Amino acid sequence: MAEIVLEGITKRYPDGAVAVKDVNLRVEDGEFVILVGPSGCGKSTTLNMIAGLEDITEGTLLIDGQIVNDRTPRDRDIAMVFQSYALYPHMSVRDNMGFALRLAKVDKATIREKVEEAARILDLTDHLERKPANLSGGQRQRVAMGRAIVRNPKAFLMDEPLSNLDAKLRVQMRTQISRLQQRLGSTTVYVTHDQTEAMTLGDRVVVMRGGVVQQIGTPQHLYDQPENLFVAGFIGSPAMNFLHASVQDDRLHTSVGDFDLGDRLRRALERHDAPRDLIVGLRPEAFEDAALVDPARAGSGTAFNVDIDVVESLGSDVYAYFTEDEWQPTATSELAELAADSGTTDTGAGGHQIVTRLAAATRVREGSRAQLWVDTTKMHIFDPATGANLTLAEEPGPREG
Amino acid sequence: MSATGRRRSQWAVINILVIAYALFPVWWIIALSFKDPSTLTDGNFIPTEWTWENYRGIFQTSEFTRALINSIGIALISTVIAVVLGTMAAYAVARLRFPGKSLLIGMSLLIAMFPPISLVSPLFNIERIIGIFDTWTGLIIPYMTFSLPLAIYTLSAFFREIPWDLEKAAKVDGATPAQAFRLVIAPLAAPGVFTTAILVFIFCWNDFLFAISLTSTSAARTVPAAIAFFTGSSQFAQPTGSIAAAAVVITIPIIVFVLLFQRRIVAGLTSGAVKG
Amino acid sequence: MTQPAPTAPARAPAPKDRRALSEGARQERRLGWLLCAPAVIVMLAVTAYPIVYAVYLSLQRYDLRFPQQAHFVGFSNYGAVLSSEFWWQALWVTVLITAISVTVELVLGFALALVMHRAIFGRGTVRTAILIPYGIVTVVAAYSWQYAWTPDTGYLAALLPSGSAPLTEHWPAIGLIILAEVWKTTPFMALLLLAGLALVPEETLRAAQVDGAGAWQRFFLVTVPLMKPAILVALLFRTLDAFRIFDNIYILTSGAHNTGSVSILGYDNLFTALNLGIGSAISVLIFLCVALIAFAFVKLFGAAAPGAQEGR
Known part of the structure; x- marks a missing residue:
């Protein structure tokens, strides 16, 4: 696990639109940080830049003390859970979870062991040989989580991982993610547009609007001391x-x-x-x-x-x-x-x-x-x-x- | 219970009617192909005497076997070319942002609708002048007019369905672009490419107008055209039996394809047209 | 929500100069063109070039027996074709066959599609069976029909009063050509319509049922309007396809007894009369007819035309 540091991160598109503007953020080792804001606020773009799926226009990104701006996702050693889960439909659950290890040329016995361990944690042991199409929404979500945890990466990135679940399952998975993160002590950056998720999951919450960070703080701090109208209105329900x-x-x-x-x-x-x-x-x-x-x-x-x-x-x-x-x-x-x-x-x-x-x-x-x-x-x-x-x-x- | 039973039997009748509709002419040509010359004209729906004579007949002359080789060769080569070029174009259409994309789709639709007879007269002259009349090349070229648009259209519909997010996921999982393509994208694209190949093959296999217009000898004549020129296995026999046998031979591979891959063929036929 | 990148927030400072494409975008554009280029070149080479050449040939007196004597005659080939009753007869037959077979196919195709959509069992079997007419070589099917309707060999001819030979009389022959065409292509129509049916939400039909619509009303007031795009696409495809009819007529009647389509006429002028000039003029006229039909469809139904919503 490692810390992630964003220094003046900016994303400007070829047509001149600025998606993310001058984001400064230090995610401590083992910390759970939430990026939250309405759709189009730049939170997913920020996450994709950390993952290396989008180029950083300006600023410096450090993972574990090293500048990784120009590294491919492959060389950043991070795991990501996608909103759509992005499971490989032609592979079994076992192969999905072991895919990254296989690419990293880990030997078969170790892959097997790690996949089975992750499956045990996530209660997927009975489904290892099934294809994603034959799983329920919650199971698919857990496979996506499992794919991330088997790798033991420097950091987890999660892009609205619960938004495709129904309300009840979402609450269950929320506590499970929280427990998992504590157990693994993993540095996690989590994107959501749901302020309840932000409040309940995060050690710290980053509220974004229009590509600009509005406020960073613990959930309680944001609730009690919102710096502006937007944060005040966004955090809290009702x-x-x-x-x-x-x-x-x-x-x-x-x-x-x-x-x-x-x-x-x-x-x-x-x-x-x-x-x-x-x-x-x-x-x-x-x-x-x-x-x-x-x-x-x-x-x-x-x-x-x-x-x-x-x-x-x-x-x-x-x-x-x-x-x-x-x-x-x-x-x-x-x-x-x-x-x-x-x-x-x-x-x-x-x-x-x-x-x-x-x-x-x-x-x-x-x-x-x-x-x-x-x-x-x-x-x-x-x-x-x-x-x-x-x-x-x-x-x-x-x-x- | 009895109500559902009645509904079931109603559906059974309807299903049987549909299947009979589809299979009647097929069965009839099969029946003809198994009749011996003496019963060929009895009009019986089921041959009274079964014989392999007609099949033996057509395989004895080079007229049919040569045509069969032509048919297979020409259809295969056309399919490969169309699918390779089509895959490149369809990948670009489904994946990349560039101006002229809708123009390409529109153009291929337009060309797919092209009346082949309009191409026959100019191609007839052009091919004679440049010396590819009555050759495999001479047929493969006009087959591009329908196979290539079909391939582009079907493949771009298939490619659009591929969850390209997976490419991202693979990259985060540590795959190089080449690995992401080989291990994730290619296995997902393969069924679409394969289905398209079958559809294109069926279209080439089916062609008649180009085949009779742009060939003059058995050098490149495909089976549908050759059948129309059958004279019978012996001088005195009517060609009916031979034609029926030859017809059955070229129908079998199609029926096998259809039975094996019906689900994908249906998807291929309709995906582009409906979601357009 | 994973935001697709450029829809992101502050669009306000929209750049004036669009030429400022990033290197990546330019590369993507170049790759796109590069990948499409071979297909485009081939398609143009096999269609655009021949059709232009056909126009050139159609302006010549060009007898294949005397290629040396070919010379420019302006539009006189078109004059000859358009003033010939053969052309108008063939055009009439083609239009008739197209109109009747497409109409019958639409009705029958709808029936088949509904059977496949609603069947409580045997759906897969029906769908497989229906694909066979689609896959079969047209010439093979045409021979089967021909033998079936020829006196002495055919079981169907045997059902008719003795001495009748339907393929040698004008109207019966036209009817049989339409029958063969309908048999072969209805499955394609049915599959397109089936795919369209799948897009009609079950709940909408339930809602209509609750609103008091009967089965026929549900079909004509809900299903058909919702399927309009699929129906139009199927009609366009089939109309253009039927207009080119050749194989069935060639095998069934060879165009005898005034059953020839325009394609048969073009073929005969080229390979029987060996008149390349007239043949090319007919080719060009057929091309114009097809273009006209396609244009009419697109004009009439505009947005529903395939390719219209293309290019996202």
């Missing part, structure tokens, strides 16, 4: 709610009500010389049924009244939805892209829906007016022009982590 807001006389006016700025926010806004029109970001769990708020906490937030449209009870929590009318959906390019990515532009619902996550004991009902409370200490404020988060605890650190 997604963060955004509201238009303006500052007047130390108060923040929004369509759901006015809030006291409080010290934290005021200082943040002063520090950044913020404009008057802002975007406020609130995660669903920042809301609560006003009747259920612990009186000791009540001071850190503000109560307001809304008409509840829909209530979804999940047993442990309740999601309550209300609509904000004064919203222009394409307020910023980030939000437009997020909306397109999550498909909310297609639902045909008028207005802008706000999701709140309330305690199970709540009494709010569909179609009735309710008093909700919002924790303003958990409020993020973004500059609509730049998308930057103005409320981060400290100045944004260096991106390279």
